[in-house]
Amino acid sequence: MIDSVAHFESDFDGQTRGPAGEAEIQEWLISQVADVSGADPSDVDINQPFTYYGLSSAEAVMIAGDLEHWLNRSLPATLLWDCPTISLLAGSLVQGAGSSSFDSSSSDLQFANNALERLLREIECPASAEAALNGPSGEGRN
DSSP states (O other), X not given: OOOSSEEEEOTTTOOEEEEEOHHHHHHHHHHHHHHHHOOOGGGOOTTSBGGGGTOOHXXXXXXXXXXXXXXXXXXXXXXXXXXXXXXXXXXXXXXXTTGGGGOOOHHXXXXXXXXXXXXXXXXXXXXXXXXXXXXXXXXOOO
8 A cells, every 4th residue: 555655765875765755756757767768868758658658568567666666665566557657656656646546456466467477478488479379370360
């Protein structure tokens, strides 16, 4: 569950710091999106959807996990789909307005875990994932 104010551990000094404000979370997310997408941080628009920057599902899950660690809060793997822009995500984390939307039922959590496992298998073994999509005849789905 996300508290009404997000707290985090500093990546720089290892010290627990006070509440992370919306602007600070936005800056962190801008940096992550820029790193993953190759965009210049000054070109990252907080009102554009994460998909605008070409993030893959695996990259979105990775950013959600890194954000969970940075904020020292439990967050769902689907976080970047639940709040699809930097502005919405940072606002929800700080204001707690969307905290109930971050509650995961066990079936939702299981679904997300299964999806993550499939993505990781696909990354590790792309040839077998392609074969599964193409089927036994190798003709693919049309």
